Structure formats: C-alpha cells, structure tokens
Amino acid sequence: MAFKVTRRKFLQTASIAAASVPLSKVATAKAGVAKSPFTAPGSFADTKIAVGGICEMCFWRCQLVGKVRDNKLVKLEGNPKSIDNGQAICARGNAGIKLLYDPDRLKYPMKNVGERGNPTWKRISWKEALDECGEKLNATVKAHSAKGIAMFPHGASAKYPMQYFEHTVGTPNVSEASFFQCRGIRDYAWLNTIGTGPGENVDMANAKVIFGLGCHFGENVHVSHTKRYLKGLENGAKLVIVDPRFSAAAAKADIWVKIKPGTDTVFMLGMMSYMVANGKYNKDFVEAHGIGFDEFKDAIKEWTPEKASKECEVPVAQIKEVADLLAANAPNVSVHPGRFFSWHGNDFQRGRSLACMAGILGAFGVPGGFVKGKGPGGFGKVGWPKGHEHHEALHRQMGIYKQSPSGTPTDLIRDCAIASKPYPIKSCVVWGQNPMQTIPQQHLTIKMLKQMDFVMCVDVMPTDITLYADILLPEASYLERFDYIKKGTQWDFSDTHQQFVSARMPLVKADFERKDQVYIVNELAKRMGHEKAIPVQTIEEMVDTQLKPAGLSIAKLIAEDGIHLQPGKDPYGVNEDFEVQFYNEELEDQGYPGAPTYIAVPEVPKGYMRLLAGRSPLHTFNRTQNNVWLNAGMPENPVWVNDKVAGKLGLKSGDKVTMVNSEGVKSSSNSHALVTPGIREDCVFMAHGFGSKSAGMTVGKGAGMDDQELCSIRAVDPETGCNGMRNNFVKLVKA
Amino acid sequence: MSQESEQLSQVFNFLAQATRYPQAEWFNADFLAVLHSFLAQLEVEADEVDLPLEVTPQFLEDVQVDYTRLFINGHPKVIAPPYGSMYIDGSLNDTTADVTRKFYREHGFDTTTNEFPDHLTTELEFLSLQFKEDEAVAHEFIEKLFLPWFVTFRDIVLAEAKTGYIQVVIELIDFFTKKEIEFDQAVA
Numbered sequence: 001m002a003f004k005v006t007r008r009k010f011l012q013t014a015s016i017a018a019a020s021v022p023l024s025k026v027a028t029a030k031a032g033v034a035k036s037p038f039t040a041p042g043s044f045a046d047t048k049i050a051v052g053g054i055c056e057m058c059f060w061r062c063q064l065v066g067k068v069r070d071n072k073l074v075k076l077e078g079n080p081k082s083i084d085n086g087q088a089i090c091a092r093g094n095a096g097i098k099l100l101y102d103p104d105r106l107k108y109p110m111k112n113v114g115e116r117g118n119p120t121w122k123r124i125s126w127k128e129a130l131d132e133c134g135e136k137l138n139a140t141v142k143a144h145s146a147k148g149i150a151m152f153p154h155g156a157s158a159k160y161p162m163q164y165f166e167h168t169v170g171t172p173n174v175s176e177a178s179f180f181q182c183r184g185i186r187d188y189a190w191l192n193t194i195g196t197g198p199g200e201n202v203d204m205a206n207a208k209v210i211f212g213l214g215c216h217f218g219e220n221v222h223v224s225h226t227k228r229y230l231k232g233l234e235n236g237a238k239l240v241i242v243d244p245r246f247s248a249a250a251a252k253a254d255i256w257v258k259i260k261p262g263t264d265t266v267f268m269l270g271m272m273s274y275m276v277a278n279g280k281y282n283k284d285f286v287e288a289h290g291i292g293f294d295e296f297k298d299a300i301k302e303w304t305p306e307k308a309s310k311e312c313e314v315p316v317a318q319i320k321e322v323a324d325l326l327a328a329n330a331p332n333v334s335v336h337p338g339r340f341f342s343w344h345g346n347d348f349q350r351g352r353s354l355a356c357m358a359g360i361l362g363a364f365g366v367p368g369g370f371v372k373g374k375g376p377g378g379f380g381k382v383g384w385p386k387g388h389e390h391h392e393a394l395h396r397q398m399g400i401y402k403q404s405p406s407g408t409p410t411d412l413i414r415d416c417a418i419a420s421k422p423y424p425i426k427s428c429v430v431w432g433q434n435p436m437q438t439i440p441q442q443h444l445t446i447k448m449l450k451q452m453d454f455v456m457c458v459d460v461m462p463t464d465i466t467l468y469a470d471i472l473l474p475e476a477s478y479l480e481r482f483d484y485i486k487k488g489t490q491w492d493f494s495d496t497h498q499q500f501v502s503a504r505m506p507l508v509k510a511d512f513e514r515k516d517q518v519y520i521v522n523e524l525a526k527r528m529g530h531e532k533a534i535p536v537q538t539i540e541e542m543v544d545t546q547l548k549p550a551g552l553s554i555a556k557l558i559a560e561d562g563i564h565l566q567p568g569k570d571p572y573g574v575n576e577d578f579e580v581q582f583y584n585e586e587l588e589d590q591g592y593p594g595a596p597t598y599i600a601v602p603e604v605p606k607g608y609m610r611l612l613a614g615r616s617p618l619h620t621f622n623r624t625q626n627n628v629w630l631n632a633g634m635p636e637n638p639v640w641v642n643d644k645v646a647g648k649l650g651l652k653s654g655d656k657v658t659m660v661n662s663e664g665v666k667s668s669s670n671s672h673a674l675v676t677p678g679i680r681e682d683c684v685f686m687a688h689g690f691g692s693k694s695a696g697m698t699v700g701k702g703a704g705m706d707d708q709e710l711c712s713i714r715a716v717d718p719e720t721g722c723n724g725m726r727n728n729f730v731k732l733v734k735a
Numbered sequence: 736m737s738q739e740s741e742q743l744s745q746v747f748n749f750l751a752q753a754t755r756y757p758q759a760e761w762f763n764a765d766f767l768a769v770l771h772s773f774l775a776q777l778e779v780e781a782d783e784v785d786l787p788l789e790v791t792p793q794f795l796e797d798v799q800v801d802y803t804r805l806f807i808n809g810h811p812k813v814i815a816p817p818y819g820s821m822y823i824d825g826s827l828n829d830t831t832a833d834v835t836r837k838f839y840r841e842h843g844f845d846t847t848t849n850e851f852p853d854h855l856t857t858e859l860e861f862l863s864l865q866f867k868e869d870e871a872v873a874h875e876f877i878e879k880l881f882l883p884w885f886v887t888f889r890d891i892v893l894a895e896a897k898t899g900y901i902q903v904v905i906e907l908i909d910f911f912t913k914k915e916i917e918f919d920q921a922v923a
Contacts, residue, residue, distance in 0.1 A: 001906045004778035007913075011739045023745045023773065026766045027752035032848040032859040039840035070836065072828060103816050103827040107807055108756075113800060119810045122796060123803045124758055462808055511828075511849050628826065695811030 037633035051079065051562030052505025054486050056100070056478035057092035058154060058620040059178070060222035061486050064096075066507030068217035068478070069472040073097055073508045078223075081563045083490040085223035091618050092221075095629040096479055102507070104626055104698050105460055106474035107512035116135065116450055116468045126513065126523075129471050134527025136454035136470070137169075140427035140585060141528070144210065146170035147391040150413050150425045150448075154178060154433035156484040156504070157475060157517040160542070161431050161458070163384045164521050168533050170389030173425060175410040177438035185722045186341040188403045189351025193359070193581050198370065202334035205231035205492045207368030209238045209329045211322075212336045213264055213354060217476035218248035219687075220339065220615035224491040231492060232334070237368070240322050242267060244612065245685050246678025255322055255350070261610050261683050262344045262601035263312035263728060268353035269534060269598060270308025271323040272360060273300045280327035285362025292583025292594065296356065299583065299595035311598070330361040332368030340614070345715030345724030346599035348403065352584075353596035356729050365573045374497040374569040380549045382535050382542045397422070401589045401721030409721025410439050411714065417448045426453040431517075432475070436464035437622045437689060440711035440723055458520060461626055462696030472519060480510035482539045483517070484556070485546050487566050497568030501550065503543050503557055518542055539571060558734075592719055601727060602713075604682050607663050609645070613688040613707040621689030623699030636704030638674035640685040641732060646675040649732060656735035659705065660682075661728055663712045668693065670735035671705045684730065740866045743873070744910055747863035749773070753904045754817070754856045756807075757798045763790055773792055774903070777910070785899025801898040815891045817828050819853035822884035827851070842872055853880075855888070859908070885912065 046069070051527050053064030053076070062085035067075040076096050097106070109129035114120030140148040150173040153162040158176075166174045178184075187197035205228040217229045233239060233252065242252040242257040242264065250256040259267055275281050276297050286293050305319040326333050332487035335358040341347050363369035376404040394412040395401040401409055408505040417425035428449060439445050449455055449468040457469035460477045465731055484504040489497065510516075518539040544553050552564055604610050618634040619625065639657055641649075651657065651673045658670040670689045679685060690704030708725070715724030749769070752761065774784060787794055792879055804834050805814045820829035828851050835854040839845055839861055846852050858881055865873040896902045 001779055001783050001903065003910055004780075005776070007910065010777060011742045023749035023769060026761065026769045027748045030848070031860060032846055032850050032854075032857050033839065033864060034843050034847045035843055035864075036840065036845035038843045039837070041841050043840075070833070072833070098826075101827045101829075103818075104808070104813065104820060110803065110808060113796065114810075120800055121803045121808055121810060122800045123807055462810075467810065508875050509849065511851075696808060696813070701812075 017138045031585055047074070050505075050507040050557065052557060053079070053479065053507045053562070054502060055089060055093045055096065055714040056484075057096050057624060058222065060225065061088050061484060062093055062223050063486065063502050064093070064507070065562065068508060071508060073100055075641055079502075079562055081561050081565070083500055083565065084486075084488055088222045088223050088227075090223055092620060092630060093223075095624070095627050098629050099460070100477060100479050102461070102626060102628075104462060104696055106462060106466075106472065107514070108474060109513065110472045112470050112472070116455065116470070117446065119467055119469070121472070122490075126515070127357070129473060130462055130520075130523045130527060132469055133456050133524055137427050137429075138528055140453060141169070141681065144424050144426055145391065146387075146389040147173060147423060148425055149173065149427045149429065150431045151175070151429040151431065152177070152435050153431040156478070157481070158431040158433070159487040160517045161429070161521045162337050163341045164525060164530075165429060168384040168387040168525070168530050169170060169528065170387045170391060171407055172391050172393035172406075173413045173416075174407045176407060176412055176516055178433070179405070179407065179432050180410045180722045181342055181438045181725070183339055183341050184405070184676060185347040185720050186339070186351045188405070188720055189348045190337060190355045192403065192584050192587055193352055193355035194364070195579065196372070198337035198355070199372070200339060201370060201372045202282075202336050203368050203371040203493055204228040204237070204334045204336075205235070206332070206494050207232045207237045207334040208332040208441050209240065209326055209368075209545075210334045210336065211240045211326060211357075212249055213242045213268070213338060213350070214343070215241070215249060215336050215338055216247050216615050218252075219617055227491050238325060238329070244680045244683050246676070255318070255325070257314055257318060257322065258680060260311075260680070261612060262346070263598070263614065265346065265350045265353050265596060265598045266303065266308045266311040267314055267319065268350070268357055269300050269303035269596060270305045270312070270319045270325070272353070272357060273303045273308075274305050274320060274323050275360060277301065277328055280323065280640070281360040282330050282362030285331065285364075286360060286580075289364075289578050289580050290359060291579050291581045292585065296582035296595045299593070299597070303598070326357070326361060330607075331363045331366045333361050333363045334368055335361065335363055335370070341389075341725045342717070342722045343724050344601045345717050345727060346601060347722070347724060349593065349596050349599060349717040356582050356596055359582060364578065364580070367572065368492070371493060371571050373493070374499075374571045375488045376501050376550060376566065378550045379485065379487075380546045382545050384535060386416075386531050387530070387533070394422075395721055397425070401719065402592075403719040404721045407408055409716070410435075410723065411716060412721065414439070414448045415433055415443055416446065417601050418450060423485075427610065428452045428455045430455070430457040430459075430461060430465050430469070432620050434463040434465045437706060437708045440708060440725055441714060442709055456463050458517075460514075461623070462694055463622065464692060464694045466696070467694055474512065474514045475520070476506075476510040476514040476516045478504065480506045480508060480514065480553075481516040482543045485543065489571065491573055497570060499566050499568045501547070501552060501557070501564040502562055503547060503554060505558070505562065507553065534590060587719075605729055608731055609641075609728060610680075611659070611661070611707060611728045611730045612683050612685040612726055614685065616687035619687065619689055622692060623689070624702075625689060625703060626697040628655035631699045631703060636671045637687040637690040638672055639705070639732065640676055640679045642679050642681040643675050643677045645681050651675060651732065651734070657732050658735040659710055659730040659732060661710045661712060661730045665710055665712045667691070667705050667709055669702045669705050673732070679727050684732065737870070740870045743870070743911070747859050747866060750904065750908050750911065751856050751859035751863060753907070754859060756802055757795060759795060762795060763823040766790075770903070773907075784903050786903055788819050797852070798898050798900050801896060801901055805892060805896060805901065814895045815888055817888065818851055819854035819858070819880065819884040820851070822887045830882075831884070838880060840875060842868070853884075855885075878914070881912060882914070885909075
C-alpha cells in the first residue's frame with residue numbers, strides 16, 4: 001500500500017476535520033488511558049503483600065502470599081504463618097507467576113467457527129457465549145433428557161459446576177479424572193477395609209519404618225507431605241521402596257525391592273502370609289479390631305514367600321527381610337497408601353493388601369502409623385439442590401463396578417456416547433480437565449467428541465481438549481479468584497497440636513475477561529431454567545457461607561494474614577469400634593474377593609517393554625507444560641531404559657527416541673533416552689503429561705512424549721471401573 | 736496546541752479505535768466510510784487496499800476471526816500478541832510493561848482498564864492524549880517505547896494477516912509513527 005502524500009503535507013491540510021465523518025466521531029470506545037497525578041521520575045510503586053493465596057499448580061494446595069507491585073504479581077512465597085507448608089513452596093509453586101502471565105492463556109470467550117479438532121476461533125462476548133451454551137445444553141436435555149450431557153471436571157473450581165450438572169441438571173454422566181484415572185481405587189480399597197479413605201495420612205515424621213509401594217517421594221513433591229517424609233528419615237526411619245525403577249525415593253532407601261511390574265499384590269501377600277504363618281503380626285490389635293482375620297489368613301496362605309517370589313521376581317530372602325523389618329518395628333510403620341493408583345486394572349486388590357498390611361501391623365492411630373489429623377470442623381456447605389431429573393448411572397444399570405462412587409466410569413460414558421447405546425450423549429462439558437491426556441485410547445475420546453452436538457470447555461490454557469470445543473470459556477486462575485477452603489493441622493504430629501483454616505483469595509485481580517466458576521455456572525443456570533436453585537450469587541458469598549458457622553469470614557482471615565490458627569487436638573489413638581476388614585463379606589456378596597487377591601496382569605510380549613509413567617518434581621502432568629520456567633527446568637521427559645537393553649538397541653543417554661506400542665500406535669513426538677542400570681529390563685519409564693499436541697501451547701507443544709497416546713490397551717479395575725494405564729507395551733525407536 | 740498536534744491526536748485516537756476488537760456497535764458503515772476517506776486523503780489508490788465499502792456480517796466475522804487468531808488466541812497458535820513486552824522481554828506483562836506505565840505516570844497519565852499498559856491500543860491512546868499535551872513527549876514515546884517493538888510486530892502482522900482491514904490499519908500506524916528520516920525516504 002503506497003501513500004502518495006507526505007505525512008507533513010497531510011497534517012498541514014487540516015483535511016481530517018473536513019472529512020465526511022470526522023475521525024473523532026467514530027472513535028467512541030471508553031478510553032483506556034486518562035489523566036492522573038504526575039509521578040516523580042525515579043519513583044517506584046511500593047511492594048504490597050497479598051495474603052490468602054492457595055496454590056493449585058498441583059492439588060496439594062500450599063498456602064501462599066504474593067508480593068504485588070502496581071497490581072502485578074512479582075513473587076510467590078509460602079505464607080510464613082502456615083503450619084502446613086510453612087514458608088516453603090516448590091518449583092511449580094514459584095512458577096505460578098508464569099502461568100498468570102502466560103501469553104498463551106485464554107483471555108476472552110471464544111466460539112469455534114471452524115471444525116472440532118481444527119478450530120477457527122472468534123472472540124465473542126460472555127453474553128453470546130453463555131446464551132449459546134444455554135441454548136445448546138437445553139436442546140440436548142429436551143431431546144435426550146439430562147443424561148444426554150456428559151461432564152469431565154477437575155480441580156477446585158470444578159466442584160461447583162460438577163454439582164450443578166450432577167444434582168440440579170441431573171446427569172449421572174460425570175467423570176472425574178482425579179478419581180477414575182488416579183486415586184479412586186485406593187480410596188475405595190481402604191474404605192472397604194477401614195471405613196474411610198486414606199488420603200496420604202501416614203505419620204511418616206514419627207515412623208520407625210516408611211514403606212512405599214511405587215511411591216515416588218521427591219518426584220511427586222507435595223510440600224508438607226515431603227516434609228513428613230524427610231523428617232522421618234532425619235529421625236532415623238528405615239525406608240523400604242518397592243519399585244521396578246531406582247526412583248528418587250529408592251535412592252534413599254535402606255531396601256529397594258526391584259519388583260516385576262504388576263505383581264505388587266503378590267509381594268504383599270507373600271509378606272503377609274509369612275508374617276501370619278510365623279506369628280509376626282500384631283495379635284492384640286488384630287484381636288481387638290480385626291474382622292474376618294481367619295478367612296483372610298486362609299485365603300492368603302497359598303502365597304508363601306517361595307511362591308510369591310516366582311511371580312513377583314523378588315528373592316525369597318528379600319520378601320522375608322522386608323516383612324521382618326516391618327514386623328520388628330510394628331506398630332510404628334507408615335504403610336503409605338500411595339496416590340496415583342490406577343496402574344494395571346487389578347489395583348483395588350493392591351489397595352486392599354496395603355490396608356490389610358497396616359492392619360496386621362496394628363499401624364493405626366499410633367506414632368508413625370496411619371493417623372488422620374484432627375482438623376477444625378463446623379463449616380457450612382454450599383450445594384446445588386437435587387433437580388427433577390434422576391437417572392441411574394450406566395454402571396448401576398449394568399450391575400458392574402459396584403465399588404464405583406457417584407459419577408460414572410469414564411469408559412462407560414465414552415462407549416455409550418459413541419454407540420448411542422443404551423442412550424445418546426450429545427453434549428459435553430469439560431471443566432479444567434484435559435481428557436485427551438487423562439483417558440487412555442485417545443482415538444475413542446476424539447470419536448466421542450466428534451459425535452457430540454455441542455462441546456464446551458472451561459479452562460485457563462488452550463490444552464489439547466480445547467481444540468474440540470465449540471465454545472471455549474476463559475477461567476480465572478487460582479491466583480485470581482476465591483474458592484477453596486483449606487483446613488488441617490500442623491504437619492508434624494510431635495509438635496504442639498494446632499489447627500488452621502484458610503480460604504483461597506485472589507492475590508491479583510483477573511485480567512482480560514476471565515471469570516470465576518460461580519459467575520459462569522450461575523449464568524448457565526439462569527439460561528437452563530434453574531435460577532431459583534442458585535445457592536450463592538457470588539464466589540465471595542460461597543466462601544463466606546462456608547466460613548460463617550466456624551465463626552470466620554473472608555475479612556477475618558485477611559485480618560489474620562490469611563490463616564486462622566487455633567489450638568488442636570491429639571490425633572493419636574483409635575476408637576474401640578474401629579475395624580479392619582481383613583475379609584470383607586460385603587465385597588464377597590458383590591462377587592469380588594473377600595480377601596486381597598492377586599489378579600495376574602498380561603505378560604510383556606516378546607520384543608516389547610512395559611510402559612510405566614509417573615511424576616516429575618517440576619511438572620504436574622500436563623497442566624504445567626506451557627510454563628516457561630518449568631519448561632526451562634525440564635523441557636522433556638527422558639525415557640528410562642535399562643543399560644543392557646539400551647546396549648542391544650545401540651542407544652546411549654541423550655539419544656533421541658520415540659516409541660511404537662504393541663498395537664502399532666506410534667508416538668507423535670519424541671524425547672531422549674536415559675540409559676541406566678536403575679530400571680528392570682522389561683520396562684521403560686517416563687514422566688506423564690508431556691508431548692502436548694495443541695500448538696496453542698507454544699512452549700509445551702511437542703515437548704517430550706505423551707505416554708497416554710500409547711495407552712491403547714484397555715485395562716479396567718473390576719471393582720471401581722477405573723482405568724489401569726500400565727498394561728501397554730512399547731518398543732523404543734531411534735528418532 | 737498546534738493544528739498539527741490536534742491532527743495527530745485525532746489520528747491516533749482513530750487508530751486506537753481501529754485496533755480494538757471489531758464489534759458491530761462501532762465497526763459499521765460510518766467507520767468504514769471514515770477509513771476510506773482517510774485513505775483517500777492520504778492518496779492511497781482504492782485498488783491497492785482490500786477493503787469493502789460495507790460491513791456485511793461475513794466481513795465482520797472474517798475480521799473478528801483474523802483479529803482473534805493474530806492477537807488473542809489462535810489455532811495452531813496466537814500469531815502476534817499486541818504487547819511490547821512480548822517482543823522486548825519475551826513474555827507478557829514484563830519489564831517493558833512496567834517501563835511503559837512509568838512513562839505514562841511521569842507524564843501525568845495512567846491506564847484506566849485492566850489492559851496491560853504496553854498493549855497496542857493503550858499506547859496509541861496515550862499518544863493521542865500526549866499529542867495534545869506535548870508533541871515532543873509523544874515523539875519521545877514513539878522513539879523509545881513504541882517503535883522498538885512495533886517494527887517487529889508490524890512485520891509479523893503484515894506477513895500473516897488474512898484480512899485487508901488489519902493490514903491497512905497496521906500500515907496506517909506505521910505511516911504515522913515511522914521515524915522522519917525513514918519516512919522521507921519511503922515517500923521519496
């Protein structure tokens with residue numbers, strides 16, 4: 001484009017004012033710059049401390065303060081008043097600032113005017129976006145009833161919308177990755193053994209032995225949890241780590257059990273049968289609190305250390321050595337329940353075996369054992385009421401997965417949607433979850449999404465799943481909103497007993513047009529005919545409603561520097577009626593084994609290795625992949641491969657590699673090999689969450705390899721319907 | 736205030752408006768008529784610009800899609816975030832944003848919305864106001880804080896924009912902010 005007049009000449013002609021419509025008349029938007037008092041050159045804005053931050057770079061949720069200069073967050077630190085994480089936060093916590101100001105973050109509501117999977121985005125107003133969401137969801141409900149909607153929620157902000165869709169709208173097709181692809185199996189295994197979910201409530205700081213089965217302490221950094229673990233080691237606790245890989249925890253262990261993947265339950269049964277047969281268990285505790293111990297004893301006796309050894313490839317002597325160590329230090333043993341638990345499709349039994357091991361050691365309510373802190377109580381609840389529609393979940397209709405909680409196992413929703421059997425599922429709401437990387441068999445997830453009439457996503461980042469959205473809504477991040485109430489006790493039970501209460505508060509206001517979950521869901525509810533059911537008008541009201549019965553409020557917490565402290569209670573001891581269900585008749589009645597039972601996993605096909613995945617200290621799966629600081633610290637996920645295997649393949653550390661699985665699925669990206677004797681020959685390991693495909697994640701795209709892409713063999717836990725993700729087999733290929 | 740300063744103030748106010756997200760309330764026939772008139776006064780040949788005379792719904796959507804892709808969130812990725820910090824510091828709301836805000840304040844202005852101070856529209860608005868106050872300061876801002884990033888941004892947008900409208904607006908901004916010496920050479 002050529003300008004044939006000079007700028008000076010143009011400006012001298014005064015022709016602008018003479019134009020048919022003056023320039024000033026069409027420049028009508030509200031000014032973003034205005035006069036303000038002069039600031040003397042050289043002045044700096046004060047740094048203020050914003051309190052009430054609660055981290056969500058991972059789900060441990062440490063307490064934060066933010067240093068804020070001129071409404072800009074410049075530094076995150078642990079809240080000095082915290083008796084949980086204290087002043088410490090991890091690398092991911094520090095890097096929260098780079099999430100806050102990530103240029104790839106979602107900024108405005110957008111509509112996809114292209115196709116799902118290959119979107120063309122158009123910024124639209126919140127009103128347009130919400131109107132369309134309401135209209136499309138209403139259309140689905142009208143045509144197919146509420147069960148025509150599927151929802152995939154994750155994170156603190158997803159609780160309010162999840163309850164809306166599940167309770168008030170009335171769809172049972174809600175599936176949380178944190179349950180069905182993570183810890184749900186563990187929770188229900190322990191619930192069926194001791195009547196409560198375990199969390200990670202083991203008093204490691206005061207243990208004589210810490211026993212971790214596949215626990216990646218130090219690779220999964222949850223600050224107060226890690227403090228307990230390290231304090232225990234400082235105090236002289238012995239550490240036993242069972243893992244096919246020489247993990248960070250194994251490197252600190254007194255005993256590393258290099259187990260064959262998938263046979264963990266056998267190892268546990270081998271130890272327990274040996275301990276029971278030789279009277280090396282806590283007889284007093286078992287007598288006082290054990291249920292079905294004789295049946296349990298009878299059921300596991302076949303698994304002598306010798307028989308177990310053949311299956312799990314752990315030497316008999318080592319099985320006995322670990323069992324003796326645990327027995328000698330009972331009851332002050334931390335039998336860690338684990339966290340990411342969905343491994344092989346036989347995991348409920350593994351969870352049961354861990355809980356039963358804690359039972360035969362009597363490791364409940366004692367220093368070092370399983371101890372739930374006695375935190376503050378008396379909080380209010382904010383909930384969506386039950387609506388008119390109620391539909392039985394698919395697994396209930398089918399009479400399967402009887403240990404699955406409310407919600408529906410993910411595979412069943414996906415299969416139902418794809419086949420439209422037993423009914424169509426035509427709208428999908430994704431809230432803070434990236435099902436592309438949480439659910440195995442990605443091609444089926446894509447198929448499910450493509451057959452939908454409508455897909456809406458709410459997120460902070462343009463993750464892989466957002467490529468399939470019709471409407472994409474930008475959510476305020478954890479640093480920009482109120483919501484989660486965090487409460488608990490001091491992390492070390494040997495310290496003075498204290499309780500704390502804190503509520504997430506924004507450290508800075510939300511930029512652009514990002515909104516919190518209460519605003520978004522309430523506006524949807526208004527459009528879906530549920531205005532009268534709205535429980536709170538604002539997110540601040542939600543938090544204050546929860547705090548009020550405890551005599552607290554947002555204002556009071558701010559006045560107390562973000563954390564309310566009060567005297568605590570001694571957490572030790574167990575009630576007289578506390579029970580350990582060594583043999584659970586209810587499970588037996590449901591058609592499951594009453595005692596922990598080993599279910600064999602598929603063997604590794606010749607020429608392949610089992611694909612294992614886990615954590616890294618610098619990333620929380622996929623959600624931190626686009627963070628420039630964390631990417632700089634760990635730009636990809638190295639593939640751990642045994643040195644002998646690598647030698648045969650001609651691989652050395654640092655070589656670029658990719659993978660193909662036994663079903664012929666090839667990884668779409670690559671990483672580098674980490675050649676080590678510290679892993680068995682029959683498996684490879686890499687951290688989960690890498691290898692994003694969305695190019696909107698300009699930092700994370702193609703960084704490392706995505707293990708989920710290679711999970712094409714379905715393994716489902718028969719009790720809970722949760723996915724097992726370690727039954728896939730791969731070959732390494734030089735990239 | 737000189738006539739020239741008044742002219743520049745109006746020009747930058749118009750350009751600031753033109754860099755906002757196009758919406759039907761203002762991105763209408765009147766606006767396009769002014770733009771065409773403006774181009775005519777600059778003696779730009781009509782056949783050199785790909786710009787319709789009317790705002791049809793399709794044209795509006797095309798510009799909205801292009802704006803979103805270039806400046807907000809795009810697939811496969813956002814092309815040219817319109818923030819100085821992105822080109823000087825490599826990230827959003829970084830040092831350049833702080834320095835820019837400081838410049839505003841030291842000259843008696845500040846931002847009033849939650850947009851970052853180094854956003855293209857905000858900087859053009861500041862220039863519009865500053866040309867009324869002190870033309871030398873406005874030129875200082877262009878020299879020190881605007882051009883160092885705009886030149887890179889301009890090249891990316893001109894290479895990637897799919898709609899004539901966005902290309903025209905960027906070329907107009909370039910025309911009115913170009914250093915005098917470069918400008919004279921370009922026109923010559």
